[in-house]
Structure formats: C-alpha cells, structure tokens
Amino acid sequence: MIFPFLSIKRSTFVVAILATVIAGESYAQTSAQFNAQRQQRYAYSTFSAMSSPVVLPMNGKVDSADWITGLDVSLSDKIFPHVHVDTVFGASTNDQEELAAGHHDPIRDEGVTFQNIEFSLSGRLDDHNEFFVTYAGAVGSDDHFEPIFEEAFWKFKNIPGGFELRLGRVYNRFGIQNTYHPHGFDWVDQYLVSTRMLGDDSLTTLGAELTWVAPLPWLSQFDFSLGEGPSHDGHAHHEDEEESRYAADESYFSSDSITYVMNWTNVIHYNDFHQFRAGLSGAWGDNQSGYNTTIYGAHFEYQWRENGFDPGGRYFRIRSEAMTNRYRVEDEIDETRPLETQQDFGCYLSLLYGLPNNLEVGLRGEFVSGNSDTNQGARFRVSPGLTWYANQARTLRTRLQYNYDNSNARGTDHAVWLQLSLAWGGPEVR
Secondary structure, X not given: OOOOHHHOOOHXXXXXXXXXXXXXXXXXXXXXXXXXXXXXXXOOOOOOOOOOOOOOOOOOOOOOOOOOOOOOOOEOXXXXXXXXEEEEEEEEOOOHHHHOOOOOOOOOXXXXXXXXXXXXXXXXXXXXXXXXEEEEEOEXXXXXXXXXXXXXXXXXXXXXXXXXXXXXXXXXXXXXXXXXXXXXXXXXXXXXXXXHHHOOXXXXXXXXXXXXXOOOOOEEEEEEEEEEOOOOOOOOOOOOOOOOOEOHHHHOEOOOOEEEEEEEEEEEEOOOOEEEXXXXXXXXXXXXXXOEEEEEEEEEEEEEEOOOOOOOOOEEEEEEEEEEEEEOOOEOOOOOOOOOOXXXXXXXXXXXXXXXXXXXXXXXXXXXXXXXXXXXOOEEEEEEEEEEEOOOOOOEEXXXXXXXXXXXXXXXXXEEEEEEEEEEOOOOOO
C-alpha cells in the first residue's frame, strides 16, 4: 500500500485534536492590542513583524494571563516560559529518511514523528536587558530524544545610536527562514535550499551579533555576527549521502574557526494594509575541510491584510529566498588532483492565503540545482497545504500537506503529511 495510514496508531492524534477543538476560542484578540501596536507601544522587529499574518504584541503582553494558551504567563512579569510540540504522521513512496533534508523533517513512513519538543524561556528584565534560551530536539529513528540548547543568548537593546547586541548561541539573521524554530515554520518540512546551503539545522554561531537600525524613513536593519559554528555531530544529513569526489557535507562551516555573517533587511509599511520586506545576506568562513565556504542570499516578502492592523479578515503573503554558494573541500578520490571550486544554487516561493475562519491555504515551489562532483542532484518539490488554526492566538494548529518531489537521483516521489502542533506561551525574545 502506497500510503499505509490504516496501520498508524492514531490515539495520540485523536486526543490532541479533541484538545484542540475544546481550546478553540479560548483567546481572542482585541482591537485595542492592534491600536497599541499602531501607536508604537509595541516595537516591531524585522524578524517578528511579518512572521505571522496575525499581529500579536511583540512583548507578549495581553490584558491578563491566559493559562490555556500561555500568553502573558510569567514569573514576576520578567520570565516568560514557552513549550512547543510538533508531531506529524503520514507516508511517502520512498524511504522517508532518504527524502528528509532538515533535522526536524518527518522521518517515519509509518507511525508518528515527534519533529520538535521544545522548552524555552524569554527574559524581559528591563528596557535594556533580555535573554532567550531554548532546549529542544527531535525523536530520531532510534526512538531516542536528543535535545540540545539550540539557542542561548543575552540581548542588550536600546543602545544609543540604534544598536543592539546579542551574545551567546544564536540562529543567525540570514535571510528570513533561518531565524525560525520548527514551530514557526509555514510548512511541515524545511525548505530544500536552507538545508542544502546552511545545513540540516539553521545557520548558528557561538559568539556575538551586532545590529544597527539606520535612521531612515523605513525600518532598515543591518546585522553582523561572528563566532564559531557548533558541532554537527548528532544531526545527520539524510540527503545525497552516496560516495562522491567532493563531500558536500564538508562545506558546512567549521566549529574550529570563525564564521562571519552579514544581513541587511528592510521593512516598509506602505500603509496598514500592505507591507514589504526585502534584503541581502552573506556568510563566510572556513569549512570542515579547512578551506573556505561563501554563501550569498536574497530575500523578499509581501503581505496584504484585509483589515490592516485590526484583527480578523483575509490576508495574502508571498515569500521567496534565493541562495548560492561557492566552496572548496578535500578530494575524496584523488588527493593529488588540484581542488576545484564547487557551487550550488537554490530558491523557493511560498504563497499563503488566509480566510476569516482560521483556515489557511498555501502553495510552495522549491528548486536546488545540484552538482555532479558532489553527488547532490537537482531537486524540485511542489507542496500544496491546508492549515487550520484552532484559536486566534494560533497556539494550536493542524496542517495537511502533500509533496510532489522530483530529483535526478531518485525520480519522482510523493508524500502526504498530517501535522499537529501545540504552542504554549507568548512571543519569544528574538
């Protein structure tokens, strides 16, 4: 049977979906919250303002603590906890571990994949000091949960001159998608170009990141970070693992040297109904072979909201990123051969259309060009999806997604996924 759904144990999902329905309208946004944002009582960030078509207070504040959704639940109004669980079940026409590209992608052809179990704390101590720490991981094919501290940083903000500083382990501000944890994904699985260029997890450094907001009529933000990349041990990259002259996995940045990341993002609020975001990114550093890897990226996003900053109504969002890299790695076959520079290219286009009844329909198209010397084939994937949010705060959702997946290495594959995600807690410090 191509899609053996009948053999899957459903009890976990039945209970969770019932909980979703019961919690359905436990939280409703008010126009006062949106008015407060319009009056700049809550600050927009280039990496939070458009991360969700539903505009929430960026500091997690609501009228009173909601223990069902976790919004504004805190310790002394300083420490805000978060819990996220993302699970998925479905089937594919090929071994799913071969198709999976990201660390949190579905890996089981039968049964439930626990993609992400995450416990986080956001600290908002005063006008200048914040922190964020998250302990998260996936349940692998060996049924072991192997969490790590994916991010742990201290943030100094409102520094004179329009600066802020993050110190610690951070998901680098590179494009758009790289800053999101799995609970913030628009799709069940990670974008192909993100995993091909940046690794099976987000591009991450242990060091410092300096941000400057330019004094311009629109929000124009520059980010520069430097630090060591974390070890890739334990995060197996499933895609294209056959022997090749040049091992593509060796192109990932080394944990033994400094990686430099730059990002420029602009957010333009044309009016309450139309918003734009666009920018460029770059990353440079020594790779795991001891040579150099360079990555360049460009990103664009447009969002329309029928009611502007008022709650409810339809919305439409288009998001796209393109990346290219250049690198040299050791020759695995003939050490005497002069090394050749390798390169790859990839991009995606994601379209989302929201309806007033908490339904969201989407279409995603992706492409990575591949490289014969690294045995990374060209791959093309198209994914229609349907998401239902159980409440206005979007703390509970179910998502149905189909993947048409074509590569010159495996031919055409199909997959269908049903995802259930629970988020408890307000917006995180980013």
